[in-house]
Structures are given as C-alpha cells and as structure tokens.
Amino acid sequence: MVEALTTTIEIASLLLAGWCLVSTVRDRSMGVGHLVAMALLELLLIGQVVVSTVLMVGGERPEETITFIAYLATVVLIPPACALWGLLERSRWGPAVIAFACLILPVMMVRLDQIWNPALA
Incomplete structure (x- = not known):
C-alpha cells in the first residue's frame, strides 16, 4: 500500500464526512456535489486497489492476504452503496x-x- 494515497483517502473521507454532516444539520438533501465528491473518493479507493494488486502480483503480500483482500473489496463497495442509499x-x-x-x-x-504492515499495529 502507498502511505501517501492512504493518507489522502483518509483526509478526503473525513472532509467529505464533515461537509455531509453540515448538510444534514442545515436540513439539506443530497446534491450533485455530494455525488461528485463520492465519485472522486471512489476513484482514490480504486487507485489503492490497483496499487495493492500490482504490489501483490509483484510478490509483496501481507501475512493475512485473504483478510486484506476482503477489507479492500469492502472499502471499494461502501461508497457506491451509501451513495445510492x-x-x-x-x-x-x-x-x-x-x-x-x-x-x-x-x-x-x-x-x-495494519494488515499490510504488521509493524504498525
């Protein structure tokens, strides 16, 4: 996994959460801007999937590969599911x-x- 991409995803996700919470408090429904931001977040997540896949194909793997893949698949599915909802x-x-x-x-x-780099856990 790429640390910079992971950090970017975390920051973007928290910023979008803040914006959406402000919209909720202001009694606003979801708009096109929210969907565009979710799509950009999804693109970042897909980028992380691609990078992780390339690294795993290249031989670099976490100890718990199945767990890692399951988390990675879930992370990519959450934004579209919640955007639709x-x-x-x-x-x-x-x-x-x-x-x-x-x-x-x-x-x-x-x-x-943590799964990718157990030394961080």
Whole structure:
C-alpha cells in the first residue's frame, strides 16, 4: 500500500464526512456535489486497489492476504452503496448516510495498513 494515497483517502473521507454532516444539520438533501465528491473518493479507493494488486502480483503480500483482500473489496463497495442509499433518501438524512460511510472508511484504511504492515499495529 502507498502511505501517501492512504493518507489522502483518509483526509478526503473525513472532509467529505464533515461537509455531509453540515448538510444534514442545515436540513439539506443530497446534491450533485455530494455525488461528485463520492465519485472522486471512489476513484482514490480504486487507485489503492490497483496499487495493492500490482504490489501483490509483484510478490509483496501481507501475512493475512485473504483478510486484506476482503477489507479492500469492502472499502471499494461502501461508497457506491451509501451513495445510492443517500440518493434514494431525499430528506436531510441522505447526506448523513454519506457521512456515516465517510467516517467508516478512514478506520478501514487504518486497518488495511495494519494488515499490510504488521509493524504498525
């Protein structure tokens, strides 16, 4: 895993969570801006998947490869699932769903980093 990409994902996710929480408090439904931000976050996550896959194909692997792959797959599926759920929820709780997803992602990224590099745990 690339540390800079992991940190970028965590920061972007927390910033998006903050924006969505502000939207929720202001009683705003989810808009196009939220979806664009989620798409950009998803692109960062896909980039992490590609980098991790290339590293694993190259021979660099975490000890718990299956667990790592499961976490990686879950991390990539969370944003589209929550974006769809948030889009279907036309009340102020749509952005809250996105904020929830964006608060989960940094935790999962830390766990992925711990699995990849057990010395960090």
